[in-house]
Amino acid sequence: MIQLYPYPKQKSLPTMYDLPSEDPEEPGLPDEFHDYQPDLLTQTCQSPHYSEEDYFIASDLNLYYDSQHTLWYKRPDWFVVLGAKRSHNQQELRLSYVIWQEQISPFLVIELASPGTEDEDLGRTERKEKKPPTKWEVYEKILQVPYYVIYDRYQNQLRVFVLNSGRYERLELSEEKVWLEPLGLGLGLWQGVYEGVEGRWLRFYDRDGAWIPTPSERAEQERQRAEQAESECDRQQQRADQAELELQKLREKLQQLNVDPDSLS
Incomplete structure (x- = not known):
């Protein structure tokens, strides 16, 4: 499902060049897991239904979603947009993902939960007065992301939510896997070693149930x-x-x- 946004073209709206991907006043950097896990997802997200030119993948990139509040953004740990073109010119690589410019919502958003973010990731926090909407509200109500996945490595728990009639419903997973037909891939937990680190990792698998290999694994x-x-x-x-x-x-x-x-x- 691809969600289009018929925003009117207004000269006053900022583009991705006006909305950088990093906030210089925001402290902290992603930890090691938040480096490794998104990389594994990106390397194994090889859709048979789309050429590499026709879907966009990002991790820890600002996603601007409201043309009326142009400084409001969320920063998913990882997301993929079906139908968005990749950039091949270095100078044209996205600084951020701006909905009113791209006109296509993400198909899948993945958040890597931690004790400090779990409540927000799961929609347990309420929107504060005069503050931007919560992460859950943005993904469910505004962007209407078809699939929202939360992985908690501390509890080895995978939670998958699918959009149904405008609301997220949690899927019951029997094997900690979910098939994503529009993408032509499945997503699940794999036990193994990645970048020299043993653990349970999120990665994609094909229709036969085989894990998609990374470039180093293929080599x-x-x-x-x-x-x-x-x-x-x-x-x-x-x-x-x-x-x-x-x-x-x-x-x-x-x-x-x-x-x-x-x-x-």
């Missing part, structure tokens, strides 16, 4: 296949050499018996 798979092919080639050569040796021994035996090996059919 390792190719290396292993090349080694196996080389080993098989060596084994075939060894078998050929052994057969040639056996044949030579047989020829020598026949010659000892005064039989010309070439006269035998």
Whole structure:
């Protein structure tokens, strides 16, 4: 589901160049997990339904959502927008994601919960008077993001909410996985080592249930296949050499018996 926004074109509205992705007055930087996990999601989000040119992925990027309040934004830990074009010119890379400029809402938003953000992520906090709407309100009511996912690594808990009639409903997950048909991928928890760190990680899988490999995993798979092919080639050569040796021994035996090996059919 792609949500379009028919905002009127107004010269006074700021563009992404006027709305930078970082607030210099906001302290703190993402922790290690908030670096690794979004990278794994990005590397494995390889949709068979869209070319890489036709969907946009971002992490920790300001998302501006209200043309009447142009300084209001949320900063999802990770999100993907289907139908938004990627930039290939370095100078045109997005500084932020501005809804009234892009006209397309995210398809999937993922928040990585922590003890300090869990209540806000789950919509338990109320909007304060004269303050911007809460994260939940923005994703559910304003942007109407079809899928909202929250992963709590401290409790190893994956929660998935799907938009139904304008409200989020939590999905019951039997295997800590969810299939996202428009994307042509599933999202689930994988136990393994990423960037040298053992743990349970969110990543995408294909229709057959196989985890989408990262570039380094694909390189390792190719290396292993090349080694196996080389080993098989060596084994075939060894078998050929052994057969040639056996044949030579047989020829020598026949010659000892005064039989010309070439006269035998």
